[in-house]
Amino acid sequence: MRMFTVVVNDVELAREAFLNQGEHTSGRPYHTMLRRYVADERGEMNGLGMSAGKRWKEQRKFALSKLREFGMGKVSIEKKIQEETSACLAHLIDTNREPLDPQALPAVVTLNVIDLYYTRCSVRLRRPRLPQTERQHQHHLLRYPVTVGHLLLNKELKSNIAMRHEKQATRRIEGDVRDYFRRLPASAPLPAARTHTHSCRRHLSAFQLLISVRDLFLAGSHTAMTTLRWGLLFMLKYPHVLRKVQAEIDDVIGRGRLPCMADQDNMPYTRATIAEVQRVADIVPLNLAHSTTAEIQLGGYVIPAGTDILANFTAILNDPKYFPEPEKFRPERHLDERGDFVQNEALIPFSIGRRVCLGEALARVELFIFFTGILQNFNIRLPDGVTDPSMDGTFGFTWMANPYLLHFVARP
Numbered sequence: 107m108r109m110f111t112v113v114v115n116d117v118e119l120a121r122e123a124f125l126n127q128g129e130h131t132s133g134r135p136y137h138t139m140l141r142r143y144v145a146d147e148r149g150e151m152n153g154l155g156m157s158a159g160k161r162w163k164e165q166r167k168f169a170l171s172k173l174r175e176f177g178m179g180k181v182s183i184e185k186k187i188q189e190e191t192s193a194c195l196a197h198l199i200d201t202n203r204e205p206l207d208p209q210a211l212p213a214v215v216t217l218n219v220i221d222l223y224y225t226r227c228s229v230r231l232r233r234p235r236l237p238q239t240e241r242q243h244q245h246h247l248l249r250y251p252v253t254v255g256h257l258l259l260n261k262e263l264k265s266n267i268a269m270r271h272e273k274q275a276t277r278r279i280e281g282d283v284r285d286y287f288r289r290l291p292a293s294a295p296l297p298a299a300r301t302h303t304h305s306c307r308r309h310l311s312a313f314q315l316l317i318s319v320r321d322l323f324l325a326g327s328h329t330a331m332t333t334l335r336w337g338l339l340f341m342l343k344y345p346h347v348l349r350k351v352q353a354e355i356d357d358v359i360g361r362g363r364l365p366c367m368a369d370q371d372n373m374p375y376t377r378a379t380i381a382e383v384q385r386v387a388d389i390v391p392l393n394l395a396h397s398t399t400a401e402i403q404l405g406g407y408v409i410p411a412g413t414d415i416l417a418n419f420t421a422i423l424n425d426p427k428y429f430p431e432p433e434k435f436r437p438e439r440h441l442d443e444r445g446d447f448v449q450n451e452a453l454i455p456f457s458i459g460r461r462v463c464l465g466e467a468l469a470r471v472e473l474f475i476f477f478t479g480i481l482q483n484f485n486i487r488l489p490d491g492v493t494d495p496s497m498d499g500t501f502g503f504t505w506m507a508n509p510y511l512l513h514f515v516a517r518p
């Protein structure tokens with residue numbers, strides 16, 4: 107069978123494809139490898155990231171309602187992220203100036219936050235290091251896109267931080283599903299799963315939702331972790347930016363309390379720095395593939411149903427029309443002449459349209475509070491003998507900064 111892929115290289119076309127014609131471009135390709143891991147016995151894909159059609163809508167609606175209930179988009183989520191950040195800062199003080207690879211820190215913060223969501227039983231940050239298995243898989247497996255499958259079902263990983271509470275998560279999920287169904291108004295159309303027999307429904311619901319939880323762990327931890335690691339690396343590389351961020355933090359927040367989202371409005375330079383980190387780091391260079399569910403017209407071409415569509419974020423985030431001299435790391439590009447933050451319409455690292463990142467609101471809070479909290483409390487510097495940090499990355503599930511060591515020195 108012939109398969110076609112269309113690559114969208116600018117933001118206008120991306121808007122046309124995913125916003126204006128989102129109804130017909132929100133499918134996902136039927137990936138043979140992933141099928142083994144996320145398809146049920148009928149061959150239908152499950153989970154948030156890979157399912158499509160009614161099943162995906164149902165999963166997404168459910169996950170969003172739960173994430174909002176948990177606090178996403180509200181002040182309460184900030185408190186949880188502040189707690190995790192504060193535990194992380196305490197650990198950094200304990201490291202006693204030993205250089206460390208910051209890769210485990212944000213991963214644990216974000217994993218804990220997602221973990222809290224489903225299991226309400228946070229893995230306290232006594233030792234903010236991922237267990238060996240998690241570190242190994244980050245090191246070896248996440249380097250290859252094909253390993254998404256390993257992540258989902260690899261036996262060893264079942265014991266890792268993300269899977270440790272699987273039984274509790276399953277119980278919790280089943281409870282959530284029952285509550286969800288109970289609260290649906292009698293007139294509401296029945297979700298597909300509800301029309302199955304009780305035993306089949308339980309099996310199906312638990313399986314679908316477990317895959318969704320795994321999607322949340324995977325999509326929610328590695329993306330935020332990777333962005334934050336790049337962020338710290340850019341601060342090493344561009345100390346003049348770091349100094350400006352720290353001056354703004356001192357001015358607006360001081361040292362007596364942790365940052366909160368309300369600070370963001372008064373911290374345009376820090377906000378612009380995080381925006382620039384997201385632009386240059388470009389951690390999901392080709393987005394997740396979409397596929398057309400009906401024939402569409404795009405850019406003067408007829409695109410048949412069943413065609414894969416990739417948004418080339420690398421081209422979009424480096425388009426000189428929107429980002430002059432795109433190769434330069436320059437937070438000022440996100441500020442107007444009065445120094446206020448301006449949202450650039452081509453800055454779409456979370457994608458756009460119906461399949462836009464489900465965790466965007468959560469990720470924005472994590473990025474701001476963690477990044478600002480670290481720089482409020484620590485100076486960062488390279489280990490003795492290392493003069494220039496490597497900006498090389500490796501492409502895997504995301505575009506990841508290569509491992510590096512960093513001294514966190516408490517600010518006087």
Ligand code: HEM
Binds near residue numbers: 220325330455456463
């Ligand atoms: C810096 C952090 C993050 C970035 C850059 C990012 C980016 C993305 C991108 C580009 C997509 C694909 C959208 C598309 O197909 O058009 C996506 C999907 C997704 N993200 Fe994120 N993400 C981040 C953090 C998170 C977090 C914290 C969560 C969890 C709470 C999350 C959950 C998801 C899910 C579940 C999907 C699949 C949505 C769907 O297919 O309907 N992400 N993300």
